[in-house]
Amino acid sequence: LFFANGNYEVGTPSAAGTGEAFSETGEWMHYGASNRGTRYAPADQINTSNVHELEVAWQLRTRVPGEFKGTPIQVDDRLFLCTGRNVVLSLDPDSGEEYWRFDPEIQTARIGFWDTCRGVSYYKQDNLDDAAECEQRIFTATTDARLIAVDLESGQPCSGFGSAGEVDLLAGMGEVKPGYYFVTSPPTIANDVLVLGGWVMDNQETEEPSGVVRGFDPVTGDLIWAWDMGREDRSGMPPAGETYTRGTPNVWSLTSADEELGLIYVPTGNATPDYFGGHRSEAMERYASSVVALEASTGRVRWHFQTTHHDIWDYDVPAQPTLVDVPINGQTRKAVIVPTKRAQIFVLDRETGEPLTEVAELPTPQTTLPDETTSPTQPFSVGMPQLAFDDLRESDTWGITPFDHAACRIQFNNMRYEGPLTPPTTYGSLYYPGVAGGQNWGSVAVDEINHLMVVNTLHMPSVVRLIPRDTVQENEVFGIGGEQRGTPYGVFSFFFLSPIFAPCLAPPYGDMAVIDLASQEILWRRPLGTARNQGPLGIPSGLPLPMGMFYNAGSIVTEGNLIFIGGVQDAMMRAINIMNGEEVWTDDLPGTSTATPMTYVSPETGKQYVLVTVPEGGGALQLETSVNEAAEDEAVPGGYIIAYALPD
Numbered sequence: 001l002f003f004a005n006g007n008y009e010v011g012t013p014s015a016a017g018t019g020e021a022f023s024e025t026g027e028w029m030h031y032g033a034s035n036r037g038t039r040y041a042p043a044d045q046i047n048t049s050n051v052h053e054l055e056v057a058w059q060l061r062t063r064v065p066g067e068f069k070g071t072p073i074q075v076d077d078r079l080f081l082c083t084g085r086n087v088v089l090s091l092d093p094d095s096g097e098e099y100w101r102f103d104p105e106i107q108t109a110r111i112g113f114w115d116t117c118r119g120v121s122y123y124k125q126d127n128l129d130d131a132a133e134c135e136q137r138i139f140t141a142t143t144d145a146r147l148i149a150v151d152l153e154s155g156q157p158c159s160g161f162g163s164a165g166e167v168d169l170l171a172g173m174g175e176v177k178p179g180y181y182f183v184t185s186p187p188t189i190a191n192d193v194l195v196l197g198g199w200v201m202d203n204q205e206t207e208e209p210s211g212v213v214r215g216f217d218p219v220t221g222d223l224i225w226a227w228d229m230g231r232e233d234r235s236g237m238p239p240a241g242e243t244y245t246r247g248t249p250n251v252w253s254l255t256s257a258d259e260e261l262g263l264i265y266v267p268t269g270n271a272t273p274d275y276f277g278g279h280r281s282e283a284m285e286r287y288a289s290s291v292v293a294l295e296a297s298t299g300r301v302r303w304h305f306q307t308t309h310h311d312i313w314d315y316d317v318p319a320q321p322t323l324v325d326v327p328i329n330g331q332t333r334k335a336v337i338v339p340t341k342r343a344q345i346f347v348l349d350r351e352t353g354e355p356l357t358e359v360a361e362l363p364t365p366q367t368t369l370p371d372e373t374t375s376p377t378q379p380f381s382v383g384m385p386q387l388a389f390d391d392l393r394e395s396d397t398w399g400i401t402p403f404d405h406a407a408c409r410i411q412f413n414n415m416r417y418e419g420p421l422t423p424p425t426t427y428g429s430l431y432y433p434g435v436a437g438g439q440n441w442g443s444v445a446v447d448e449i450n451h452l453m454v455v456n457t458l459h460m461p462s463v464v465r466l467i468p469r470d471t472v473q474e475n476e477v478f479g480i481g482g483e484q485r486g487t488p489y490g491v492f493s494f495f496f497l498s499p500i501f502a503p504c505l506a507p508p509y510g511d512m513a514v515i516d517l518a519s520q521e522i523l524w525r526r527p528l529g530t531a532r533n534q535g536p537l538g539i540p541s542g543l544p545l546p547m548g549m550f551y552n553a554g555s556i557v558t559e560g561n562l563i564f565i566g567g568v569q570d571a572m573m574r575a576i577n578i579m580n581g582e583e584v585w586t587d588d589l590p591g592t593s594t595a596t597p598m599t600y601v602s603p604e605t606g607k608q609y610v611l612v613t614v615p616e617g618g619g620a621l622q623l624e625t626s627v628n629e630a631a632e633d634e635a636v637p638g639g640y641i642i643a644y645a646l647p648d
Helices: 002-006 402-414
Strands: 055-061 073-075 078-082 088-091 098-102 121-124 136-141 146-151 166-168 188-190 193-196 213-216 223-227 256-258 263-267 290-295 301-306 322-328 331-338 346-349 360-363 377-380 429-431 444-447 452-458 462-468 489-495 510-516 521-527 556-558 562-565 572-577 583-588 598-601 608-614 640-645
Touching: 073 121, 073 598, 088 136, 121 188, 188 256, 193 263, 256 322, 290 331, 322 444, 444 556, 510 562, 556 598
Parallel strands: none
Antiparallel strands: 055 640, 073 078, 078 088, 088 098, 121 136, 136 146, 146 166, 188 193, 193 213, 213 223, 256 263, 263 290, 290 301, 322 331, 331 346, 360 377, 429 462, 444 452, 452 510, 462 489, 510 521, 556 562, 562 572, 572 583, 598 608, 608 640
16 A cells, blocks of 8 residues: 555646736635635745644634534635534634624424535625625525525624525425425625525435526525526516426536626536436436536526536536636636546636537447436546546455455446446446545635646445336335435445445545646646544544545645645645645644635734634535434534644
C-alpha cells in the first residue's frame, strides 16, 4: 500500500499566473465563494510558507443534533450558516460569538435527509434606506418545503416576503407524501431572481412529485416563473385542479449563475424511479441527467447537454456546475465545467452548450430485459483526463483475508459487468463508478489565477439487482434501492462489499487530482486519506495505511496555492500544496466533516480564517437515499464549527 499509493508524478502548469480572480467583493458571499461556484478565495495571508503554523482560533458547538452539512457565507463583518434542521446562525467572524439564531421549527418526516441544510443565500435590495426592514436578507429553503427570508441584522422573518416571511413550496405540487419532497441546497440569486429546485425521494414509485424549478422575487416572494419539464409552454402556477408534471427529473443539488449572460445553470437528476425507465415519457427523458442553462428572467431553456442518455444507473448530475474563463487552444473561453457521477468531466461553452473539449458518443452494453431499452451510445468526455479506473477485472478484487477476497471474486463472477454503463439485470450487475460517484455534490474547485482544477474522485462500485414485482417479499431488503412501485421491478442497490463489510475493490477508494484546464492534462494525482477510522465490520483499524479513503463534500482553493479539505473519511483537516500535491498541514477533527470548508478575511482584524463544520459524532459516506436516525430533540452539544488562523 505504501509503495503503490505513496508515489506520483508532478507536471508543470501550462498557463500559471495568466488568469484573473472573479470576486465581487473578496468575501465568501455564496456557497461556492461566488455564483460561479469555483470555491476559490483571492486571499494569500495563509500560504505554503506559513500554513504549518495554522491553529484553532475559535470553536463552538451548535446545540443542534443530527446532520451538519452547512458551508457558511461571509457578508461584511458577519458569518451566516445553517445547521441541520434549517437552524440559521449569525456569528462574529473573529470570535464565533452568536449574534442571533433563527429556528424555523421544521415539521419533516424523518426519512432520508430530513435534517440536511447545505447553506444559506444572501440578497441586498437596492435603493432602500439603510434602516429599512430586510434591506439585506438571508434565505433558507427547508426540508419541509418552505422558502424563508430573515433580516440580516435581527434574524427575524421579513414580513413583506410571502406570508409572514415564508413561501409555501408545495403550492402546485399536488399530493406530496411525507418525505417525498425536500429542499436541501441553498437557492441561487441572480439578476434579481431567486431560483431553486428540490429533492424528490429516490426509487419509491412512479408519479412522484414534480422536479419543477422555480424563480421567485427575492423581495416579495411572488412566483416569477416555473420551469415544468412537462409543460414548458406554461411558466406560472398550474390551473386549479392541475399540478406541475409529476415524475420529472429534479434539481436537488447546487446551481450556478452568470449574470452577464443572464443564465442559471442547473444540474438535473433522472426521472423516478432510478433503475427502470420503460415507463418514461419524453418530458421525463429530454432533460434528465443533464446540465441545463435557464434564462434567469424567464426560466426558459437556452440550451442543455445530456451527460447520460436514458439514465437507468442513478447517474444524476449531483455537482454544482462550475463557471470559469479558461484558455483553450490559445483562446479564452467562457466555460462551464460539469463533473458527474460517471467521473466524466464535461467542459462546455456556457453561452451555447457546445463542448469545448472533445466529446464522443461511444457504444455501451445493451439491456437484455424485454420491457426496457438502452441507448446504443453514450457521451464520453474523451478530451479530458479519464479519472475512473480502467475496466475492472477479477484480479482487481481485494480482501483483508483470503476468505473475504474469495467471496468478492465469487460475487464479481456471478454478476454482469461489461465496463461503463453495464445495465441492470435480475441476477445482479456491477456498476463502476458506483451510484455515489465518481464526483458527487462536492463538485470541483478551481484556482482561477493558474487555471488549475481540483477534483476528488470516489472509487466504490455498486451492486444493483432488479427484483421482479411478483417476487418482492413483504420485508424485502432493498439496501439503498427501493420498491419502484408502478414498474415491473423493485431494486436492490448497495456498495460492492465483502461479508465483513470491507470494500471488494482494491484501494485506493478515493483520490485527488489537479487538472491543468489550459492543457487538459493531469498536473498530479494521488490517493488521499488513511484507513485509521475504517476497518472490517465497521471497527476502526487505527492504522495509517494510505488507502485513499472516501469523501464527503468538496475542497476549496486559495491564492496562497493551498487546497483545504476536511471531508476525507479519516477525520482530518488538510492543507495541500496545489502545485505538487504535498500535504503541508493537518489537524485532527472531532469527526469527518460532511461539508465543504470556506475561508474569509475579517474586515475588522484583517486576519484570514479557514473554517470547517463537523457533525456531532462525525459523518460517514452517505447518499441522498439513506435513512437518517438522528438524535431526538433533547439538549445536545451539537455539531462543531472550527475556525483556523495563523497565530498573532
